[in-house]
Amino acid sequence: MVFPSLEFAIFFPLVLAISWALMPRQRLWKPFVLAASYLFYGAANPRFCVLLALVTLANQVGALAVHRTPDERRRRLVTGVTVAVNLAVLAVFKYYGFFTEDFDRLLDSIGLGLPLPLLTIALPIGLSFYIFQAISYVVDVKRGLLEPAPTLDLAIYLSFFPHVVAGPIVRAREFLPQLTSPRDPRDVAVGAGVVLIALGLVKKVAIADYLARTVVDPVFGVPEAYAAPDVALASYAYAAQIYCDFSGYTDIAIGVALLMGFVFPQNFRAPYRATSFREFWRRWHITLSRYLRDLLYIPLGGSRGGRLATARNLMITMTLGGLWHGAAWGFVLWGALHGAGLVLERGLRGRFDAPAWLRWAVVFHLVCLGWILFRSRDLDLAGSFLSRLVEPGPATLWSVPAVAAVVTVIGLQLLPERPLERLRERVAELSPLALGPGLAGVIAVVGATVPSQAVPPFIYFQF
Amino acid sequence: MASTEQTIPQAPRGPRLRARDALVVVGLAVLLLVLFEGESIRDAGEEMQPGVGRDVVLAVGKPAGWVGDLLPFDEAADGVLGWLSPDDDLAGTGFEEPGATTREGAVPAVTPDSFDPQELGAKPNPPRALDTVLVTGDSLSQPLDVELARELAADAGDDVRTRREPHIGTGVSKSGFVDWGKLSSQQVKELSPEATVVFIGANEGFPMPGGGGEVECCGPEWAAEYAARVRRMMSTYRQGGEGRVYWLTLPLPRDRERQEIARAVNAAIEVAAVPYRSQVRVLDMTEVFTPDGRYRDTMAVDGKERIVREPDGIHLNSEGAGLAAEIVRAALRRDFGR
Numbered sequence: 001m002v003f004p005s006l007e008f009a010i011f012f013p014l015v016l017a018i019s020w021a022l023m024p025r026q027r028l029w030k031p032f033v034l035a036a037s038y039l040f041y042g043a044a045n046p047r048f049c050v051l052l053a054l055v056t057l058a059n060q061v062g063a064l065a066v067h068r069t070p071d072e073r074r075r076r077l078v079t080g081v082t083v084a085v086n087l088a089v090l091a092v093f094k095y096y097g098f099f100t101e102d103f104d105r106l107l108d109s110i111g112l113g114l115p116l117p118l119l120t121i122a123l124p125i126g127l128s129f130y131i132f133q134a135i136s137y138v139v140d141v142k143r144g145l146l147e148p149a150p151t152l153d154l155a156i157y158l159s160f161f162p163h164v165v166a167g168p169i170v171r172a173r174e175f176l177p178q179l180t181s182p183r184d185p186r187d188v189a190v191g192a193g194v195v196l197i198a199l200g201l202v203k204k205v206a207i208a209d210y211l212a213r214t215v216v217d218p219v220f221g222v223p224e225a226y227a228a229p230d231v232a233l234a235s236y237a238y239a240a241q242i243y244c245d246f247s248g249y250t251d252i253a254i255g256v257a258l259l260m261g262f263v264f265p266q267n268f269r270a271p272y273r274a275t276s277f278r279e280f281w282r283r284w285h286i287t288l289s290r291y292l293r294d295l296l297y298i299p300l301g302g303s304r305g306g307r308l309a310t311a312r313n314l315m316i317t318m319t320l321g322g323l324w325h326g327a328a329w330g331f332v333l334w335g336a337l338h339g340a341g342l343v344l345e346r347g348l349r350g351r352f353d354a355p356a357w358l359r360w361a362v363v364f365h366l367v368c369l370g371w372i373l374f375r376s377r378d379l380d381l382a383g384s385f386l387s388r389l390v391e392p393g394p395a396t397l398w399s400v401p402a403v404a405a406v407v408t409v410i411g412l413q414l415l416p417e418r419p420l421e422r423l424r425e426r427v428a429e430l431s432p433l434a435l436g437p438g439l440a441g442v443i444a445v446v447g448a449t450v451p452s453q454a455v456p457p458f459i460y461f462q463f
Numbered sequence: 464m465a466s467t468e469q470t471i472p473q474a475p476r477g478p479r480l481r482a483r484d485a486l487v488v489v490g491l492a493v494l495l496l497v498l499f500e501g502e503s504i505r506d507a508g509e510e511m512q513p514g515v516g517r518d519v520v521l522a523v524g525k526p527a528g529w530v531g532d533l534l535p536f537d538e539a540a541d542g543v544l545g546w547l548s549p550d551d552d553l554a555g556t557g558f559e560e561p562g563a564t565t566r567e568g569a570v571p572a573v574t575p576d577s578f579d580p581q582e583l584g585a586k587p588n589p590p591r592a593l594d595t596v597l598v599t600g601d602s603l604s605q606p607l608d609v610e611l612a613r614e615l616a617a618d619a620g621d622d623v624r625t626r627r628e629p630h631i632g633t634g635v636s637k638s639g640f641v642d643w644g645k646l647s648s649q650q651v652k653e654l655s656p657e658a659t660v661v662f663i664g665a666n667e668g669f670p671m672p673g674g675g676g677e678v679e680c681c682g683p684e685w686a687a688e689y690a691a692r693v694r695r696m697m698s699t700y701r702q703g704g705e706g707r708v709y710w711l712t713l714p715l716p717r718d719r720e721r722q723e724i725a726r727a728v729n730a731a732i733e734v735a736a737v738p739y740r741s742q743v744r745v746l747d748m749t750e751v752f753t754p755d756g757r758y759r760d761t762m763a764v765d766g767k768e769r770i771v772r773e774p775d776g777i778h779l780n781s782e783g784a785g786l787a788a789e790i791v792r793a794a795l796r797r798d799f800g801r
Contacts, residue, residue, distance in 0.1 A: 185482035224613060449547050
């Protein structure tokens with residue numbers, strides 16, 4: 001089930017009403033929310049629920065074993081085994097095809113081949129997200145930051161419908177404490193939730209899908225058919241599209257959770273205003289970058305081992321971060337590009353002081369270059385795309401709405417943040433009698449922009 | 464539990480209301496949407512694939528549509544918001560207009576268009592020079608459209624324009640949102656393509672009007688009605704003999720129920736093309752991807768075993784679409800010499 005769908009429009013009001021009705025009776029509320037979340041998750045393919053349940057149980061067994069083991073070496077071993085089980089699930093469902101086909105192709109080119117059987121394995125939606133959350137649970141228990149939760153709580157944490165499909169990646173210690181007592185029905189951020197839902201719908205349906213349809217998909221589909229002006233527009237348009245698509249999903253997820261009484265961490269903060277890669281990763285997919293920092297970069301040694309070791313750790317972290325997005329060389333190169341940017345930045349720190357506008361321009365365009373690798377997936381297509389950037393020719397896709405959408409999405413992020421925040425807060429302060437019609441109006445307007453082909457899935461669903 | 468409360472993220476700034484207010488906001492929004500968009504909710508439900516999701520949406524959509532029918536708000540909303548729609552109105556009854564379906568009684572005339580000149584060893588009528596190729600259909604036409612467009616761009620450069628028009632979730636047997644009878648006419652009017660490549664059939668099996676009632680899938684009556692619709696589209700795309708049409712049959716899907724629909728669709732495509740063999744090429748994907756009627760995920764491509772289907776067991780992946788594009792490309796070369 002996806003947020004901008006009729007099924008969700010029927011599902012959510014019912015679940016919201018029953019959830020608040022049952023909230024004081026946690027013995028009823030918890031099974032209800034778990035059932036609703038599995039219904040939401042299983043709507044696409046009920047078989048995926050089995051995997052989600054198995055991952056939940058495996059991690060609970062692991063967490064309990066870690067908690068009950070006094071010996072530190074054994075705790076580390078059990079944690080390692082549990083994390084390995086999680087990664088094995090990810091490897092089978094997400095990367096098996098990559099290794100058997102792409103890797104085999106690579107080896108084949110040098111006369112070697114992998115005699116592995118070819119299987120088409122369906123990637124369960126949201127697998128990368130809930131596997132990462134499951135790992136965070138076991139690691140937090142191992143680090144003593146969290147005691148093992150009741151199995152029902154863990155099951156709700158991993159399957160909670162606002163975040164199960166595409167995040168944000170909520171850490172166990174951020175979410176599980178919210179399940180220890182009923183949410184306060186007199187303390188609900190209704191206005192903020194509604195504003196986020198409306199904003200997310202506009203970003204996803206009215207902007208991201210429009211840019212995809214009119215500019216990005218045609219050019220990235222067949223770059224050979226377009227010249228430099230269209231290809232340049234498509235690269236900026238994709239930067240705007242992926243931001244609106246993913247942050248739009250996150251906004252809706254956070255808004256829906258707020259109406260249910262739960263708080264998720266912020267995931268985006270005007271990423272295209274960053275003047276360094278470091279800053280970019282503090283503004284883009286914040287929950288993933290802090291996850292990678294805490295559970296990969298720092299355990300690898302972080303910046304504690306000198307310049308070379310730091311560079312190595314950054315490259316490993318970012319390249320694996322790229323691979324997390326999917327089994328394709330484009331993602332790996334995208335991660336490596338960001339890793340190289342971070343390493344270079346550290347190397348130049350204090351030696352080279354460029355004005356802020358120049359740093360912004362360099363970082364923004366390198367980020368856009370990364371998006372070309374990210375969107376192209378295969379290197380042939382990326383190569384064709386980049387080669388067309390210097391091909392003179394007409395601008396066939398430049399239209400006022402498309403250019404205006406790109407300029408607005410990127411330009412708004414360059415404006416001072418506080419006034420925009422204040423504007424959002426002012427809207428959130430409206431009374432429920434104004435917020436209801438406002439939300440209906442946004443849904444109707446956004447719905448009118450949906451083409452006959454219906455709303456395409458969110459980009460991050462595939463991760 | 465160690466250090467819990469401080470780890471809970473901060474809620475966004477703003478007033479805190481009661482849970483009851485959240486229900487009021489959502490309830491009001493739902494009520495207004497039912498009043499203003501009731502008919503659309505019902506129509507959308509009727510277009511969905513059979514299943515629990517469709518039943519649930521229709522359980523709400525039918526009463527909402529009934530309310531919408533009684534009130535003038537739906538039309539008012541359409542009037543105010545219609546300009547925002549990226550499509551022309553493609554819903555309708557194009558297939559139900561006169562001439563759309565077969566009529567019993569008369570013996571249909573056999574014309575020279577029924578024969579592929581190449582099969583008779585005759586010299587085919589030269590088509591117009593290839594300038595525009597339209598690749599259209601439902602989700603099946605992706606990524607075939609991209610693969611074909613890239614091949615054509617590599618071979619013919621800027622001389623041949625490939626127009627990709629996938630209409631995801633649509634079907635020939637359902638016309639609530641997109642009526643392919645209407646859409647095909649519009650496409651031809653807008654583009655006049657010399658070659659039209661059609662790959663459609665992932666969302667079929669819907670009951671169609673026919674024989675004074677509704678014809679259910681997948682018997683001869685349903686296939687006849689489907690063939691009549693396809694024939695009408697073929698007739699439109701061939702533009703009185705000026706255009707060439709490349710219609711791909713369906714590789715059998717993994718699911719047995721869907722296989723039954725695919726077989727009926729494929730039989731209908733073959734029958735539909737009969738009067739237009741001179742201009743319509745039916746490209747057999749069934750035999751290429753699912754020989755002997757058996758589903759398979761992998762097949763040998765250039766001597767190596769490759770995955771050619773998506774995990775959903777319906778669509779072709781890039782590898783499979785590339786193979787299909789080569790078959791289309793060869794057929795284009797035969798007809799247009801390029």
